[in-house]
Amino acid sequence: xxxxxxxxEPLTDRLFATERQPxxxxxxxxxxxxxxxxxxxxxxxxxxIIPMIxxxxxxxxxxxxNCYDLGCSLGASTxxxxxxxxxxxxxxxxxxNSTAMIERCEHYIALDDNPLPVxxxxxxxxxxxxxxxxxxxxxxxxxxxxxxxxxDLLHRIAEATRPGGVLILSEKIRFESEDEQxxxxxxxxxxxxxxxxxxxxxxxxxxxxxxxLIPETLNAHRQRLLNSGFxxxxxxxxxxxxxxxxxxxxx
Ligand code: GEK
Numbered sequence: 001x002x003x004x005x006x007x008x009e010p011l012t013d014r015l016f017a018t019e020r021q022p023x024x025x026x027x028x029x030x031x032x033x034x035x036x037x038x039x040x041x042x043x044x045x046x047x048x049i050i051p052m053i054x055x056x057x058x059x060x061x062x063x064x065x066n067c068y069d070l071g072c073s074l075g076a077s078t079x080x081x082x083x084x085x086x087x088x089x090x091x092x093x094x095x096x097n098s099t100a101m102i103e104r105c106e107h108y109i110a111l112d113d114n115p116l117p118v119x120x121x122x123x124x125x126x127x128x129x130x131x132x133x134x135x136x137x138x139x140x141x142x143x144x145x146x147x148x149x150x151x152d153l154l155h156r157i158a159e160a161t162r163p164g165g166v167l168i169l170s171e172k173i174r175f176e177s178e179d180e181q182x183x184x185x186x187x188x189x190x191x192x193x194x195x196x197x198x199x200x201x202x203x204x205x206x207x208x209x210x211x212x213l214i215p216e217t218l219n220a221h222r223q224r225l226l227n228s229g230f231x232x233x234x235x236x237x238x239x240x241x242x243x244x245x246x247x248x249x250x251x
Contacts, residue, residue, distance in 0.1 A: 011033055011034045011037065012034065012037050013034040013037045013038040013041065013042075014034075014201075015030060015031065015034060015038075015205075016200070016201040016202075016204035016205045016208065018200075018204065022204045022205075022207050022208035023208065024208060024209075024211055024212050025205075025208040025209040025212045025213070026212075027073075027096075027098035027100065027101055028098070028100055029100040031100070032073075032074070032098065032100035032101050032103075032104050033100075035073060035074055035101070035104075036074060036076070039073075039076075039140075040195075041192065041195035041196065041197065042192060042195075042197075042205075043140065043172075043242055044188060044191045044239040044240050044242050045237055045238075045239035045242050045244070046140075046242075048237065048239075049139065049170055049237055049244050050076050050077060050080050050139075051080060052236070052237065052244075053077050053080040053081060053084070053137060053139065053168060054080040054081070054083050054084035055084065056084070056135070056166070056168055056236075056246065057080065057081045057084030057085055057135045057137075058084040058085070058086055060134055060135050060164070060165060060166045061084065061085045061086060061087060061090055061134050061135050062087075062090075062134035062162060062164065062165065063087045063089060063090070064087070064089045064090065064132075065090055065091075065132055065133060065134035065135075065162060065165070066090070066091045066092075066093065066130075066131060066132050066133050066134070067081055067085060067090055067091070067092045067093070067133065067134060067135045067136070068092075068093050068094075068095065068130060068133055068135075068136040068137070069081055069092070069093070069094040069095070069136075069137045069139070070095050070125040070128070070136065070137065070138050070141055070157075071095070071096055071125060071138060071139070071140070071141025071142075071144070072094030072095060072096050072101070072102075072105060072120070073096060073098075073101045073105065074101060074104050074105050074108050075094055075105040075108045075109050075118075075120075076139075077137050077139040078092065078094040078105070078109065078118060079108070079109070079112050079114075081135065081137060082112065082114045082116050082118060083114055085116055085135075088115070088116065090116065090134075091117075091119070092116055092117070092118050092119070093118075093119045093120075093121060094109075094118060094119070094120045094121070095120075095121045095122075095123050095125055095128050096120075096122065096123075097122065097123060097124045097125070099122060102120055102122045105120055106120060125138075125141065125145070125153060126145065126149050126152070126153055130156055130157060130160035131160050132160070132162060133157070133160045133161045133162065133165055134161070134162055134164070134165040134166075135165065135166055135168070136157050136160075136161065136165075136166070136167045136168070137167075137168045138157075138167065138168070138169045138170070138171075139168065139170045139244075140170050140171065140172070142154075142169060142171060143171050143172055143213045143214060143215055144212060144213055146214075147214050147216070150224065151224055151227070151228065154167075154224055154225060154228035155228045155229060157228070158225075158228045158229030158230050158247075158249065159229060161229075161230075161249045162249070163249055163250060163251050164248075164249065164250075164251045165248075165249050166246055166247060166248050166249070167225070167230065167246075167247040168244065168245075168246060169221065169225070169244065169245045169246075169247060170237075170242070170243065170244040170245075171215065171216070171221065171242075171243055171244075171245075172213065172215045172241055172242055173215050173216065173217060173218050173221070173241055173242070173243050174215040174216065174217055174241065175217065175241070176217055176219070181241075184240045184241040185241060187240045188240045188241055188242075189202050191240065215241070218235070218243060221233075221243075221245060222245070225245070225247040229249070230247035230248060230249055231248060231249055231250040232247070232248040232250070233245055233246070233247045233248075234246050234248075
């Protein structure tokens with residue numbers, strides 16, 4: 001067995017089990033190494049959303065179109081799309097601006113036996129070229145794009161989307177009501193505790209990520225998607241403060 005054939009064993013995430021003042025969160029090699037464990041134990045619904053991306057892709061992919069996974073990380077959503085696309089003449093592109101993620105992603109894609117080719121691009125999604133798309137996925141990526149750059153990106157995605165095509169947008173959200181914000185945040189932290197994170201890890205991760213991951217309300221997302229050129233927006237999944245939406249361009 002050569003090195004590239006060997007499955008990568010993801011490690012357990014203990015990155016924030018330290019009293020040290022945390023630096024701002026970055027998608028570096030240390031995060032890439034533990035990422036599958038980190039996202040599964042931190043994002044309620046992630047393990048349901050990934051297989052549903054396959055189901056949605058199967059419904060909306062169009063022959064001869066491009067499908068994009070923006071912020072593909074290690075390729076979990078890319079592989080779900082790959083397995084959902086029912087046409088061999090589609091092009092599937094995964095894009096991420098973390099070299100550590102893209103390098104490992106190549107390995108996971110190579111281990112998967114689906115024949116549809118996948119192109120990986122090391123790029124900023126704000127600058128990446130998009131055209132003739134049927135399905136685009138932003139699975140927990142838009143939340144890391146500076147808020148003032150989000151509208152341009154969504155306009156470009158909508159413009160690149162064929163009639164009848166979709167954007168799958170999953171995000172951590174915040175709530176207009178302070179009460180609901182507190183309750184949903186508490187429930188999210190309970191979810192993390194139930195998955196083995198300590199109070200120290202939860203609070204250190206929170207400090208590291210709060211300047212980097214900027215959540216918005218469901219209403220703000222919905223309005224921006226409609227203003228960007230999508231015709232319908234529906235929420236197909238929610239667990240606590242984590243939501244996945246489907247933005248549809250009319251036929
Ligand atoms: C999954 N979709 O497993 N340009 C390109 N990539 C970016 C940018 C940007 N401007 N900003 C952040 N990223 C994946 C999970 S993780 C979600 C996505 C999370 C990348 C970043 O490098 C990271 O790999 C990914 O977006 C976000 O379904 O960690 O909560």
